[in-house]
Amino acid sequence: MRRKVWLDAAAGALxxxxxxxxxxxxxxxxxxxxxxxxxxxxPAAWLAYLAFGxxxxxxxxYLATRRMKWDRLAAGSxxxxxxxxxxxxxxxxxxxxxxxxxxxxxxxxLVLTAIxxxxxLGYLGLRRGIADPVARARRSAWLGVLGAVQIPIVHFSVVWxxxxxxxxxxxxxxxxxxxxxFRIALAVAVLAFTAVYAAxxxxxxxxxxxxxxxxxxxxxxxxxxxxxxxxxxxxxxxD
Amino acid sequence: MPLATPAPFxxxxxxxxxxxxxxxxxxxxxxxxxxxxxxRDLDLRVEAGEAVGLIGANGSGKTTLLRLLATLxxxxxxxxxxxxxxxxxxxxxxxxxxxxxxxxxxxxxPQLTLEENLAFVARIAGIPGEAVGEVLDRVGLGLARHxxxxxxxHGMQRRGEFARVMLTRPDLLLLDEAxxxxxxxxxxxxxxxxxxxxRRGGAAVVVSHEPGRIAPLVGRFVELQAGAVADPGTAAS
Amino acid sequence: xxxxxRQAWEIARKDLRTEFRTGEVLLITVPFGAxxxxxxxxxxxxxxxLLERVGPGMYWSVVLLFGVLVTVRQSAADGPAQxxxxxxxxxxxxxxxxxxxxxxxxxxxxxxxxxxxLALALYGSDPRGWWxxxxxxxxxxxxxxLLGTLAAAIAAGVAxxxxxxxxxxxxxxxxxxxxSQVTExxxxxxxxxxxxxxxxxxDLLLAVAGVLSARPLxxxxx
Numbered sequence: 035m036r037r038k039v040w041l042d043a044a045a046g047a048l049x050x051x052x053x054x055x056x057x058x059x060x061x062x063x064x065x066x067x068x069x070x071x072x073x074x075x076x077p078a079a080w081l082a083y084l085a086f087g088x089x090x091x092x093x094x095x096y097l098a099t100r101r102m103k104w105d106r107l108a109a110g111s112x113x114x115x116x117x118x119x120x121x122x123x124x125x126x127x128x129x130x131x132x133x134x135x136x137x138x139x140x141x142x143x144l145v146l147t148a149i150x151x152x153x154x155l156g157y158l159g160l161r162r163g164i165a166d167p168v169a170r171a172r173r174s175a176w177l178g179v180l181g182a183v184q185i186p187i188v189h190f191s192v193v194w195x196x197x198x199x200x201x202x203x204x205x206x207x208x209x210x211x212x213x214x215x216f217r218i219a220l221a222v223a224v225l226a227f228t229a230v231y232a233a234x235x236x237x238x239x240x241x242x243x244x245x246x247x248x249x250x251x252x253x254x255x256x257x258x259x260x261x262x263x264x265x266x267x268x269x270x271x272x273d
Numbered sequence: 274m275p276l277a278t279p280a281p282f283x284x285x286x287x288x289x290x291x292x293x294x295x296x297x298x299x300x301x302x303x304x305x306x307x308x309x310x311x312x313r314d315l316d317l318r319v320e321a322g323e324a325v326g327l328i329g330a331n332g333s334g335k336t337t338l339l340r341l342l343a344t345l346x347x348x349x350x351x352x353x354x355x356x357x358x359x360x361x362x363x364x365x366x367x368x369x370x371x372x373x374x375x376x377x378x379x380x381x382x383p384q385l386t387l388e389e390n391l392a393f394v395a396r397i398a399g400i401p402g403e404a405v406g407e408v409l410d411r412v413g414l415g416l417a418r419h420x421x422x423x424x425x426x427h428g429m430q431r432r433g434e435f436a437r438v439m440l441t442r443p444d445l446l447l448l449d450e451a452x453x454x455x456x457x458x459x460x461x462x463x464x465x466x467x468x469x470x471x472r473r474g475g476a477a478v479v480v481s482h483e484p485g486r487i488a489p490l491v492g493r494f495v496e497l498q499a500g501a502v503a504d505p506g507t508a509a510s
Numbered sequence: 511x512x513x514x515x516r517q518a519w520e521i522a523r524k525d526l527r528t529e530f531r532t533g534e535v536l537l538i539t540v541p542f543g544a545x546x547x548x549x550x551x552x553x554x555x556x557x558x559x560l561l562e563r564v565g566p567g568m569y570w571s572v573v574l575l576f577g578v579l580v581t582v583r584q585s586a587a588d589g590p591a592q593x594x595x596x597x598x599x600x601x602x603x604x605x606x607x608x609x610x611x612x613x614x615x616x617x618x619x620x621x622x623x624x625x626x627x628l629a630l631a632l633y634g635s636d637p638r639g640w641w642x643x644x645x646x647x648x649x650x651x652x653x654x655x656l657l658g659t660l661a662a663a664i665a666a667g668v669a670x671x672x673x674x675x676x677x678x679x680x681x682x683x684x685x686x687x688x689x690s691q692v693t694e695x696x697x698x699x700x701x702x703x704x705x706x707x708x709x710x711x712x713d714l715l716l717a718v719a720g721v722l723s724a725r726p727l728x729x730x731x732x
Contacts, residue, residue, distance in 0.1 A: 097726070152680040159676060163668030166306055172730035176723050177664050177677065183719070184681045191684035191708060195691060250309055345594060347729075370600035380595035384528045384585065396520050397599045399513075421531075441599070 045233040048226030055219035062216065068132050069216070075125040076220060077227035078118045082147070085115025085231065086154060086182065093178030096171055102246070103239070105171035108178050109161060110238030112154050114231055119151045142193040149188055153181045167246060292321045292444050293357040296476035297342060302360075303350030304337055304500075311337045312500045315351070324467050324477040326487045329497035335480045336376075338497065339447050342478060343374045356445055370398060373443030373470075377450050379430035380437075383423035387414055387433050390422055394437050408439040412462060427454050435462050444475035451479045452486050464490055514605045521601075521609025525586045526616065532585040535617045539583070540624050543576040547629055558634060565633025566693035572629075573622055574654065574686050578675040580621055581614045581658025590667075593728075603724035607659060611720060615648075615655030622647045642702060646692050649709040653685050654678075656716035663720070663727045684712055 052073060062069030092108025095101075126144065127137045138144070157177050164170035297319035304312040312334045319325050329335050340346045342355055344365040356371055358364035381390045391405045409418050412432040422430060431454060438446065451463050467477045467490045481487045484494060496503040529535055550568050551561055588596065596606065626647070630637055661677040688705040695702040 149680045149683055152676070156673065156677040156680070159670070159673050160665055160668065163665065163670055163673055168306070169667070169730050172726065173664050173666075176727060180660070180664070180719060180723075181681070183715075187708075187712065187715075188681070188683050191687045194704070195687045340594075343594070343598060345597060366600075369598050372598055374594060374598055376591055376594060378589070378591040380589075380591035382524065382528065382592065384531045385524070389527070393520060393524055394595070394599060397517055397596070397601055437595070 041229070041233045041236060045226065045229035048222070048229050052219070052223045052226040055222050059213075059215050059219050062213075065133070068129070071125055071129055073220060073223040074227075075122060075129060077224045078125065079122040079147070080224055081227055081231050082115050082119035082122055082150065084228070085111045085118060085235075086150060086185075088235075089115065089154070089157075089178050090182035093175040093182075096175040097179070102167070102171060103243075105167075105175065106239040106242045107235075108175065109242065110235045112157050112178070113238060114234045116151065116154045116158060118227075118231070119147065119154070123147055123151060140196065142189070142196045145192045145196075146185070146189045149192075150185060153185070157181060292474045292476075294321055295319065295354075296321050296323075296445055297353075297355055297478070299348075299351070299353040301351035302341070302348045302353045304334075304341055304346060305349045310500055312341065315500075315502055317495065317502065319476045319478065321474050321476060322471050324471055324479065324491045326484060326491035326494040327478055327480045327497065328482075328484050328494055329503070333497040334500040335497055336449055337500075339374065339376075339449055339478065339480060342445070343372050343447055344369055345374075370441065371444045372447065373438040373441055373445070374447045375431075375434045375438060375449060375451075377453065379422070379427070379434055381422035381425075381430055381433050384421060386419050386421050387425065387429075387436075388418040390433065391436055391440060395440060398441055400440060404440055408436040411439060412436045413458065428456065428459060431455060432459060432462065435459075435466060438466060442473070443470065444473065446470040446475065446477040448477070448479045451481050452483060460486070463487075467491075514602050514608075517601055517605035518608040518612065521606055522613040522616075525610060525613035528585045529583070529613070529617060534583045534585045535580050535621060539576060539579050540621055542579070543572050543621065543625050544628055546572050546576060547625065547632055551632065561633045562635050565629055565635035566697075567690050568633065569625065569629040570650075570686055570689045570693070573618075573625065573650065573689075574682050575675075575679065577618050577621060577651075577654050578658055578678045580617050581655060581678075582662055582671065582674045583617075586610060586613065587662075597728065603728040604721045606728075607663065607720045607724040610662075611652075611655045611659040611717075613655075614659055615652045618651035618655050619648055622651060636697070638696060642692060642696055645706065646689050646709065649706070649713060650685055650689050653709060653713045653716060654682060656713065656720055657682055657685075660716060660720045660723070663724065666727070684708060688712075 056070050056073040059070075061067050088111040089108045092104045092106075092111060095104035096108060123144075126147070130139060131137050157174060160177055161170055161174050164173060295318050297317060299315050299317040302312065302315045302317075303310060315338070327335055327338065337346065341348060341353070341360065344355060344358075344360060347365075348360050353360040355365070356368040358368040381387070382393070385393065387409060388405060391409065392402055394400075395402050395405055406415070406418070409415050412435050414429065414432055414436065417425065417429060422433065425433065446466060448463065448466075452460055455463070463479075467479060470477050477491075479487050479491055488494075547568065550564075554560070554564075626643075629635070657678050658674065661674045661681075665673050665677065688708045691705045692702045694700075695705065
């Protein structure tokens with residue numbers, strides 16, 4: 035069996051480069067060493083959005099073509115996305131506690147990130163609940179599309195709700211003063227995490243395909259055994 | 274939908290259309306659940322006016338075949354047609370009201386009375402409600418018509434199912450475990466249903482664990498073995 | 511088209527008749543929601559101005575969280591055998607969706623209507639501007655009925671009873687925000703038409719999604 039390891043190797047190398055860059059940049063002017071959290075937090079947040087976007091593409095692709103590889107794409111991406119989404123929230127909370135002294139603020143982006151987390155936990159729960167691969171693919175594809183269509187509405191309503199009732203948020207995009215070095219290191223980190231996502235997704239899809247093949251093989255063996263044990267009834271004798 | 278007046282079960286049904294010569298025509302049909310094969314390379318042709326007994330061990334695919342014939346499952350391999358409609362295309366939606374299926378589990382709503390259950394069926398299908406009382410009498414449930422399905426024994430619910438099929442008078446009748454839990458009087462109903470659909474020019478497929486009981490009803494047997502036809506057309510003895 | 515509405519009406523009528531006989535919503539879910547409304551003041555302390563302030567928000571939270579239980583009620587669920595019967599009767603899946611969602615919306619409206627005076631009494635909130643809330647009640651009932659029915663159709667055949675609520679609750683956030691903002695807007699005298707419009711858009715979108723997905727989801731059943 036030939037394994038394509040180049041993607042894994044590239045992801046690993048980029049991660050090492052990210053680690054080196056993240057440690058090499060000088061401490062940030064206002065935030066100090068804490069700003070290094072950004073090298074994980076920002077790429078993880080980006081990946082959550084990317085992963086759920088890919089789940090939408092996979093779901094729509096499955097509904098259009100009925101080919102299982104689209105379903106494996108949607109499922110793998112959702113699972114990796116949920117992990118990165120959880121990581122984003124956890125790191126964001128650590129950042130918030132150290133910077134503003136609170137674990138959570140009702141910023142629209144935070145609320146949306148948390149809601150997305152629950153939407154795709156539901157998606158994964160649905161997948162676990164259905165044994166038949168075809169039924170699972172069809173049903174989860176509809177949820178993959180519905181969830182993605184609803185998210186802009188959720189986002190819009192949360193932004194509107196925030197805009198009406200609270201003073202402008204403490205979190206402003208670009209609120210952290212970024213030096214060029216910092217910016218380059220962040221770009222490396224985003225690239226590295228995207229490579230990790232691609233590698234995990236590919237492994238995930240390979241595993242899913244192998245599981246399906248194994249299930250099919252076990253099942254066909256079972257059927258053969260059961261069939262061999264059958265003695266055909268003799269109708270004349272029954273009568 | 275043009276509606277027919279209530280007629281004996283042998284008469285034409287509300288959805289009866291000219292029945293094609295081959296009511297069932299399967300060519301190398303296979304059904305896989307994911308990658309698991311349930312039915313394999315199945316050829317089956319059932320002519321108008323014919324009744325076929327379907328036998329086979331547990332897990333041989335009898336119920337799956339019946340659901341395939343009822344258009345509730347689409348074939349994953351091969352080509353099949355029922356009442357002239359391809360099983361793989363949306364054509365199959367149109368012939369559904371002409372198919373009657375009685376499965377192992379009764380499909381009655383437990384909180385509705387027998388009469389309400391059948392009246393509901395009639396209204397969904399667009400059949401005049403007067404027929405409801407008649408079919409209930411014919412299956413021997415006339416006195417129990419106001420009893421809720423939940424309070425009926427399994428045998429009575431089975432009779433309720435027969436009444437439903439009498440109401441819709443299908444051109445293709447599919448019976449799973451035809452005689453399970455039935456007394457001899459109800460067994461006569463099975464014979465009546467199968468005879469009626471044959472006289473109407475339709476076809477029937479009857480699954481049973483007791484080939485002896487259905488032998489008088491069917492022209493031939495088909496045996497399934499591990500999802501394939503083992504014995505196409507042993508004459509019923 | 512008339513056939514579709516007639517079939518939808520028959521499904522809704524059957525669902526409602528079943529509800530009147532089992533009382534699953536009126537005798538079980540409504541008291542459960544009422545108990546939840548009582549639980550909150552016990553947990554946060556009996557502070558009259560605070561309760562008055564949080565009352566409407568608590569009411570809408572309870573409506574959404576417990577209203578999901580109305581849409582997944584056991585008595586309206588079709589078992590596999592009943593689904594087969596309905597399918598072979600030539601029932602249009604869109605009619606089935608519309609009928610079920612309609613019956614659920616009506617029961618949700620009853621649910622909301624029973625809990626509303628109770629919330630007013632328990633929390634001592636000011637019922638000013640109630641006529642606008644009267645417009646919100648049916649919009650939320652319809653939206654939640656549609657979303658719950660759609661989620662139940664997607665999750666058909668899954669054993670877990672909590673999966674549908676998990677799918678519904680995050681996606682119903684716009685409804686929760688809109689409903690509570692209308693109540694809040696009336697209190698402070700802000701404009702509420704945008705929120706009402708959001709509810710209408712949400713209802714329309716869910717209706718379209720439900721009708722479009724009804725056939726494919728039914729055929730995906732095994």
